[in-house]
Amino acid sequence: MLTKNKVKQIRLLSLKKFRQKHGLFIVEGEKAVSEFYNAKWSFNALYSVEDKEDSRFITIGKSMMSKITLLSTPSPVLGIFKIQKMKKDPFTGFSLAIDSIKDPGNLGNIIRLCDWFGVEHLYCSKGSVDFFNPKTIQSSMGSLARVNCHFCDLDIFLEKYPNTIYGATLDGEDFNNISMISPGILVLGNESNGISSKIINLLTKQITIPSSSENNHIESINVSSAAAILLSKLNK
Template sequence: MVGKKEIKFIKSLRNKKFRINNNCFVVEGKKSVNEFLKSDYKLVKLYTVSKTIINIDKQEVIDKNLLEKISFLKNPDDYLAIFEFTKPTKIRKNNFIVALDSVSDPGNLGTIIRTCEWFGVNDIICSLNTVDCYSPKVIQSAMGSVSRVNISYLDLKKYFEDNKSCLVGTSLNGNSIYDLKKPIKKGVIVFGNESHGVSSKLQEMMNIKIKIPKYNKSMYPESLNLATSVGIVLSKLMKIS
């Protein structure tokens, strides 16, 4: 029986402060829940409308109305699970790493995580003010990729100073990414905030500055969606590398 206290607890996990205090987060949807169950994340509890599909410990069957009450989605699936945080593994430096500077939109972050996994990028490092990867909207848009991609939050400037590697940064003053010919086997690819781009303190540290050229000569649209930009850049870098 799911009581009022438990319902209140689940709903509190929408808030980053309560996720941190309780060391756990919510995953919704059959596909995403199954992927987290296969990962190193420890299940706290699983709520389902039917017990016939997944049969594991720590599962409670609830009715559809209650699931809709505790869900963060407008149209919830029949699965809602709570998992404990897991510590990030050591950052691997023998491949590409994606760095995110002050990314604020949860939907963008989730799509970026999923895109990185598609292109074989296993490590993402985020500035301390980048949106929380355990936000419900990030988890939803990443479609299970958070369970497999290693995501760390740290001081990017200090990390770049302590770990000398090729820094490729997106910049309006950069050269067209399509002019890149020389393979870049490993390094850090830095993407900035949706509105302001990569901060000036990090721009100064870049070895290579790139941009995606605009072919439409009108003034609109003013910019590309950040997650779209990540996909274009990774596609080009993987092709030449």
């Protein structure tokens, strides 16, 4: 049985300032919780509506789970994990950077894509949506457990970045005609405004995804869709 105060403390983790204050975040769903658990992330508490052989899980009723969940339909498993320090990037592989991403669902999808394509380090400019936002965690489906995500002053970081900096713009060279070489980094822009002019000036190479339609009235594609298309180039 959880006290009213404990329930309140858990639900307040939906807010960034309380996640930062307590160094905790919520993960919901059996698969996502197991991803963080198996990746050796330290946890504060693990809750389940079913009895588990693992004694580290606390069994609670469905009604109590409905009080602490942040989902419209409660999952049978919820974990409260500790925010940990990400591993330092040795700059020997290919990384991804995003300039001012605001949508948590897009960020979660991109984290999952990094996991899929073997990109171990993701950089987001300050002011971007929080990596530990519940919607980001949910859409990443546990991939955050394996991808090192960093907040930084992106322009300062890129000024010192030692390898090739690729950037997705509307005026770049057809990505089909270039090879993105590792080590390097790919920069994607904000969902509405693209890459800021300050960051564009730091790019080594601008690339674009050409439309296949001659009568295309779409100005751009979703940032997570662009990430999927461009990161697939790494495996070719």
